[in-house]
Amino acid sequence: MIHLATAFLVGPVDAAQPPTHEALAEQLRTLGLTVVDAADPSTLHEAIQTAPEGRVALVDRRLVAQSHVLRQIVADPRPIAAAGPGAVAVAQAAREQLLTAVTIAGADPDPDHIAAALASELPLQRIDPAPLVAQLAATPAEAAELRAQLDDKTEERVRLNQAVKAEDSLFTSFLVSPWTKHVARWCARGGIRPNQVTWASAVVALVAGVLAATGTRAGLTVGALLLLVSFFLDSIDGQLARYTYNFTKLGSWLDATFDKAKEFVFFAGLAYGAATQPGDEIWLLAASAVAFQVVRHMMHFAYSETSVDAGVVTTSAQAKLAELHWTVGLRRLALLPQGERMLLIAVLTILAGPRTMFLVLLGLGLLSALYGFTGRILRSLRKIRRGWSQHAAWSLGAMVDVGPIGWLWHHALPGRSLPSPLVTLVALVVLTGALLFTPSAGVMWIVVGVLWYVLLISFASRQPLNGWADWVLPPSYRAAEAAVAIGAASMLAPHALPAAFAYVAATSFHHYDTVYRLRGAETAPPRWLVAATGGHDGRMLILALLTLAGSAWLAGGLIVLAIYLAVLFVAESVVNTATWVRGEPTQRMATLVTGDGR
Numbered sequence: 083m084i085h086l087a088t089a090f091l092v093g094p095v096d097a098a099q100p101p102t103h104e105a106l107a108e109q110l111r112t113l114g115l116t117v118v119d120a121a122d123p124s125t126l127h128e129a130i131q132t133a134p135e136g137r138v139a140l141v142d143r144r145l146v147a148q149s150h151v152l153r154q155i156v157a158d159p160r161p162i163a164a165a166g167p168g169a170v171a172v173a174q175a176a177r178e179q180l181l182t183a184v185t186i187a188g189a190d191p192d193p194d195h196i197a198a199a200l201a202s203e204l205p206l207q208r209i210d211p212a213p214l215v216a217q218l219a220a221t222p223a224e225a226a227e228l229r230a231q232l233d234d235k236t237e238e239r240v241r242l243n244q245a246v247k248a249e250d251s252l253f254t255s256f257l258v259s260p261w262t263k264h265v266a267r268w269c270a271r272g273g274i275r276p277n278q279v280t281w282a283s284a285v286v287a288l289v290a291g292v293l294a295a296t297g298t299r300a301g302l303t304v305g306a307l308l309l310l311v312s313f314f315l316d317s318i319d320g321q322l323a324r325y326t327y328n329f330t331k332l333g334s335w336l337d338a339t340f341d342k343a344k345e346f347v348f349f350a351g352l353a354y355g356a357a358t359q360p361g362d363e364i365w366l367l368a369a370s371a372v373a374f375q376v377v378r379h380m381m382h383f384a385y386s387e388t389s390v391d392a393g394v395v396t397t398s399a400q401a402k403l404a405e406l407h408w409t410v411g412l413r414r415l416a417l418l419p420q421g422e423r424m425l426l427i428a429v430l431t432i433l434a435g436p437r438t439m440f441l442v443l444l445g446l447g448l449l450s451a452l453y454g455f456t457g458r459i460l461r462s463l464r465k466i467r468r469g470w471s472q473h474a475a476w477s478l479g480a481m482v483d484v485g486p487i488g489w490l491w492h493h494a495l496p497g498r499s500l501p502s503p504l505v506t507l508v509a510l511v512v513l514t515g516a517l518l519f520t521p522s523a524g525v526m527w528i529v530v531g532v533l534w535y536v537l538l539i540s541f542a543s544r545q546p547l548n549g550w551a552d553w554v555l556p557p558s559y560r561a562a563e564a565a566v567a568i569g570a571a572s573m574l575a576p577h578a579l580p581a582a583f584a585y586v587a588a589t590s591f592h593h594y595d596t597v598y599r600l601r602g603a604e605t606a607p608p609r610w611l612v613a614a615t616g617g618h619d620g621r622m623l624i625l626a627l628l629t630l631a632g633s634a635w636l637a638g639g640l641i642v643l644a645i646y647l648a649v650l651f652v653a654e655s656v657v658n659t660a661t662w663v664r665g666e667p668t669q670r671m672a673t674l675v676t677g678d679g680r
Contacts, residue, residue, distance in 0.1 A: 087137035087171070089156055090120040090129060092191045093144055103143035105229070110141065113149065113157045123189050130181055135174055140184075140193045142168035146228040147216035150241045154209045157327050165197035166209035167216045172200065179203050214240055242267060245325035251414050254421035258317050266321035276323040277333045280340060283315035287344035294348060294431070297355030302436070306428040309348055313424040316341065331602065331663045338598045339591075339655075341420070346372055346587045348427070352436040353583065361576025366568065367440035369583040373564035374447045376590045378418075378454065380481070381557040383597045385458045387477040388553050418450040459551065466550040475546040480606035481556040481596060484543045485617015491540030502542040503551045506558050509538035513562055517569045525629040528570060532626040535562060536619045560593060563618045570629050570636060578637035584644035589621070592651040599655075603662040611654050615647055 089110045091103055107117045116134070120126045130138055139156040145168035155166040163172045163179075170193045172180045183199040184191055200206055215232055219225035245266055246259040269279065286308050293305035319337060323329050353368035415422060426446070430439035516531020539562075543555060564586050571582035592607075592615070599605050616624065621643070628639040 087115045087139060087156060088118060088133045089115040089139040089141050090118050090126065090133075091143040092120050092123070092126065092140050092193065093142040093168075095121050095143070106141065106143065106145055106147075109147075109149050109152055110139075110156070113153055115139065115156060119143075120191075123191050126191055127181060127184050130177065130184060137171055137173055138177060138180060139169060139171035140180075140191060140196060142193050142218055144218040144220065144225070145169060145216065146219050146225050146232075147211065148214045148232055148237045150237050150244075151209065151211045151214050151216040153327055158207075159327075159329050161205070161207040163197075163200050163204045164207040164209060165193070165200070166211055167194070168218050169193050170197040170200065172204075176200070176204055241325065245321040247320065247324075249414075251419035251421045253425055254317060254419075258314060258421060259321070262314055262317045263321050263325075266318050266325050269318065269322050270326050274322070276319045276326075276328055277330065277336060279315055279319035279322060280333060280336045283312045283319065284336075284340045284344060286315060287312040287340075288347060291347035291351035294351035294436075295354040301355065302352075303432050305348070305351065306431040309344075310424060310428045312344055313421065316344075317421075332659070334602060335598065335659050335662075339595070342590070342594050345375070345424075345427075346590070349440075350583065350587075352431065352439070353580070356436040361579060363572075363576075363579075364437060364440070365579035365583055366572050367437065367444065369564075369568045369579065369586050371440050371443055371447070372583065372586050372590060373561070373568065374444060374451070376564070376586075376593060377557045377561045378447060378451045380560050380593060380597075381451065381454060381458070381554070382417075384478060384481055384553040384556040385462075387481070387600070388462075388474045416450060416453045418446055455554075458553070462551050462553070472546075475548040475552075476606070477600050478547040478552055478555065479543075480600060481593070482539075482543045482547070482559055483556075483593065483596070483612065483618045484540065484559075485615070485620040486613050487536060487623065488540040488543060488617060488619050491537065492544055501551070502544075502547065502549055503554050505538055505542035506555055509535045509542065510558060510562060512538070513565070517565060520569075521573055525574060528566070528629050529626045532566060532622050536623060539619060556593075559618050560590075563589060563622055566622050566625050567640070570625055571640060574629055575633035575637045578633070578640050581637060581640035581644055585640050585647070588644050588648040588651060589618070591655075592647070595651065595655045599658060599662070603658070603665075605658070605662075608654075611650070615650060621647075 091107065103119075107119075110117050118129060118133075120129055137156070137159065141152075141156070147167070147169075151166060152169065155164050155169045156171040158164060158171075159173070161173075162176050163170070165171070170180075179200060180196070183196045186199060187196055197206065214237055215228060217228055219228055242263055245263050246255070250259060290305040290308035290312060293301040293308065295301070316337070319333075323333060349368045349371055353362075353364045356362070356364045418426075423443075426443065427439060430442055434442075513531045513535040516527045516534075519527045539555075539559065547555065567582045567585050568579075571578045596607055599607070615621065624639070624643070625636075628636045631639075
């Protein structure tokens with residue numbers, strides 16, 4: 083449910099001077115706010131308390147500002163609290179803190195002083211108005227002078243530029259955003275909403291996957307071009323949301339979810355179209371590409387969770403990032419960001435075909451993962467004596483996805499004495515060795531390797547996960563589960579590789595969804611869901627036991643598991659998202675909306 087915001091005009095009233103706040107009140111109404119003139123400070127507390135549910139803003143009546151500055155401060159639904167010159171706004175969830183600050187302010191409810199008080203209690207986003215105008219005018223003459231400086235062209239240019247993420251990749255920043263931002267503005271003027279563009283992007287990607295599945299030269303070419311069109315639309319929906327400040331929790335979830343699903347659908351289409359027989363190795367390449375991408379992203383997400391610090395955020399940081407596009411962009415290029423990855427997939431599909439595309443993507447993905455892992459390990463070494471926050475440890479605990487078997491071992495094993503990353507490394511070495519010995523020594527090696535792996539990671543994942551390198555656990559566990567599913571199918575039942583692809587895609591959806599709900603809704607997957615799906619360790623044991631039953635059982639089991647997991651994970655995610663959408667925004671909603679999503 084969307085609640086309209088209420089703006090209270092505060093500040094001194096000079097009866098000897100003509101009023102100057104009419105223009106300000108009209109600007110706020112144009113932005114969709116209900117304006118209340120709180121000329122009597124003694125009634126402000128009660129007025130805020132009885133205001134309709136939604137965001138509340140305090141705006142100094144002497145403020146002369148361009149509309150886009152006001153839009154950033156009072157109309158942005160993402161931050162729990164935002165402030166700029168002469169104005170402060172808070173979400174419904176922070177109204178009590180605002181009331182406390184107003185009570186302390188007493189007869190002088192100055193928005194700047196109240197913002198300073200809130201900054202000590204909440205994450206506060208500071209809005210830097212430069213180069214736009216936002217100043218307090220002491221007299222009507224000064225107000226008229228400031229209004230004369232308001233330039234609509236400059237305001238529109240700044241608004242359009244701020245619709246583009248300053249931290250985007252080189253391809254997106256220099257070859258996509260310069261024209262898509264104008265398309266986003268055209269959409270805004272035509273009344274098109276960001277979610278509509280998001281759905282259009284998903285439909286185009288689905289058509290691209292269907293065309294790729296034809297396996298024809300024309301189908302591959304048009305499908306690859308449509309994949310790029312889908313990416314362009316994906317850029318436009320975020321720019322449209324930032325241009326109009328039409329941010330919704332549903333939109334952020336759709337955008338983040340579809341981003342990954344679109345690539346998986348296209349990979350499936352490519353593999354289906356290029357496969358010459360049921361056990362074609364193209365499915366092995368496609369499943370490996372999905373798994374590799376998930377491992378890289380989980381490494382980024384897990385490390386990011388340990389680096390989140392609450393506090394004052396300023397919009398000027400985006401401008402500084404924009405000035406460093408080439409240096410920052412080159413480093414991001416090594417991490418194979420979405421724009422460059424989509425371009426690579428499309429170009430190689432057209433010029434070299436699906437098999438070559440998958441091989442190149444896997445090779446570059448390996449180099450990218452090594453580069454990202456090395457950099458994060460080196461940065462973690464600098465914090466070796468500092469543990470993560472409680473929130474980071476809790477997030478990592480949710481991301482490891484250890485199930486009931488691990489829970490039982492948690493209670494049976496003694497306290498942890500070795501570092502979790504070291505124990506996890508031993509578990510991965512044991513599992514890798516078992517998979518390598520399986521072709522020559524038999525399937526029992528898979529069972530033995532998985533059993534030892536489950537035992538070791540149960541020991542490694544004991545809470546709290548606050549060691550200096552505990553962020554390596556989630557990507558390591560994603561790699562292990564995918565390796566068992568893909569490896570067992572390729573060695574024992576090659577005709578089951580499409581089912582292994584579906585299994586990896588279903589579990590990958592869940593892991594991405596876990597990250598997005600941690601960042602947006604600040605909740606972990608419910609314990610019943612982990613129990614019902616076994617956790618990654620339980621699922622690996624099931625796969626290992628299926629190998630003992632033979633190739634037919636393994637193929638059928640992978641199909642059943644993929645369908646069961648997909649239905650359960652997607653259904654629970656939809657229900658959870660619906661509940662989240664109806665609730666209040668959380669303090670970290672902006673992370674999802676402006677980071678990996680919008």
